[in-house]
Amino acid sequence: MAKRIHLLEKKVAELIAAGEVVERPCSVVKELVENCIDAGATAVTVEIKNGGVRYIRVTDNGCGIAREDVPTAFLRHATSKVYKESDLDAISTLGFRGEALASVAAVAHVELITRPSEEPIGTRYCIDGGEETLLEDAGCPKGTTILVRDLFYNTPARMKFLKKDVSEANAVASAVDRIALSHPEVSVKFIRDGKQERMTPGDGKLLSAIHAVFGRQFAQSLLPVDYALGGVKVSGYISKPSASRPNRSMQSFFINGRYVRTRTAAVALEEACKGSVMVGKFPACVLNIELNLALVDVNVHPAKIEVRFVNERPIFDAVYHACKNALGAETPAQEIDLSQVSKLVRTPKAETAQQLTLSSTPAPAKAPPPKRSVDRAAFQAPADISYAPSPIVSIPSIPKAPAPPAAPRNPGWDIVVEEEPKEPQAPPAPKQPVNPPLAPSKEPAPNDGAPFAREVRLIGEAFSTYILLECADVLLLIDKHAAHERLLYERIKSQAQLTPQLLLTPVTVTLDRESYAAVLENLETLSSLGFETEDFGAGAVLVRSAPLQMDGQDAGDLVAEIAGKLTKNVKDLTPERLEWVYHSVACRAAVKAGDHSNPQELYDLAKRTLEEDVRHCPHGRPVAVRLTKKQLEKQFGRIP
16 A cells, blocks of 8 residues: 655654754754854854753854844744855855754754844844744844753653763864864854863964964974965965874864865875874874865765865865975975085995995095905996995804905905994903804794794894894894784783883873863773873873883873774773783884894894794784795806
8 A cells, every 4th residue: 555645744844854963062063153153253152061962052243133034044944145056056154054043943942142233132032942932122242142952852862872971062172173273263262061161362373273272282293384286275284293193083174164074185194294204193284275166065964074076186186285395394305415425425424333335446545443354356246336335234243263365355345344442441241152043943843834943043134124044044034123012012911911100201192172081081991001191181181101111202192092992982991802002002112113223132032032933913914034045046046
């Protein structure tokens, strides 16, 4: 049997519309404050109580609403911003659908007090659940005040989906912060449960708004951006590479003054910062992108938080080059006198100790520090090639064999090992031989297909990253970071806790509002993980202690990472369930690729790696790679 089609009652239709626009208190605040800005306000005050569920008050000094238009303003699709179809192709205002006031009034008790500058007496209007209850004269200043009480009082099912008052209040604070950043010419004040938490100066300077929202430390870590390309202008600030973040929570993008989520701009930003920002970290930003209104469609999402571009490429290019220019201005390339290059190549600094230099010219005539020349007749290389000095290479001490008879020298190719004159030292205490053969690994035999042999000899280090070991007919390369990370991870995991240590200098961590609130709600959990953290105010927390293996900067990054997890509703933060915390601690505490290591450190790390049979880092990357003698001989053509 066919079902009959009928029109919905006005009340039911309004509740459906409200469900699309009003999800929680922060949705109400966002819509109301956007109306304030569209009304030309230069000062806006937002006050909430109980997370905004029980009480929201938004006051502005804008143009106000005429008496005869007040009831109409609360009807669906009633707006002063769009008049005809073509207006939708170039929307310059934050609001335009005419649904906000009607949607809010359908699920709450709403009171409006307003007065335009040309009217001597204001208007007070009350509407409950979409039904008008009062319209009368009122004495009030120029502008508009809207009070919203008992949100979702008539839809109790919607109340079940709201979070705690503190979480809802932080979501409101985030919405207010975004408005303040998108319009620095407007002074925005935020009052929470009777206490003023935020106030921006409204001086039109974006940096002033950033300082008021995120604090001085974050503001001082930024680089200015001001660039135009192909009709797209990008302005604002990005973080210095040294102040990059462990997540993307501090990235804010605005299109023509409207806060949006845009994957195009985010990818362009991160591509521009590649090579400057450490892998695994992300730049922070507050960027406003201005373009022709007809080239962007903001009418694709109920909350107007997503947009669609006619052509994404100009947006990507403008953001990419804008950020590249900002980074280049921060660290300008040094001009090099090419006439000095040969001197730098052929005469390395005398103070560089144990530096291996291949030179196509004889050593300088000046009296050098003690040096040792080794014949290079076996290497026949073109005489027109010169090599820049290699980085310092740590080589373990090896007992010297009797020197062979000197062979005819090739004067063009010498290995020169320069050493600093050593200061007189007290006679050393008797010690064990340096770098004895490494202990056998747990493998049953050296040729059973396992990656490690029983006896190994430490050769040295390549690229300050890979430990080189010779074991029978195998050359073994160990990634020292991956190996050290796994060893630390296993130690932490076996202890089943992170031992805290007091930091010499507490670390300040600036967070977005939701992450900040999440940390304050979980201070005890952070303490159980070794992080003694306290509220520092203005969206920042102070880290006073951290796990024993970490330094202050790494501790701050991990607290920010944990905060990001908390905002994503990761509730179970007991240590036994936090494998990713152990991973992060071990990764940040481990020796880094490129760090200089002395021979004893290399020896100890290699010995522990073999003894504990470490195969993979906590992230699954291999710790060691083996290269057999046969493979090398094939490369050199010694065998087919």
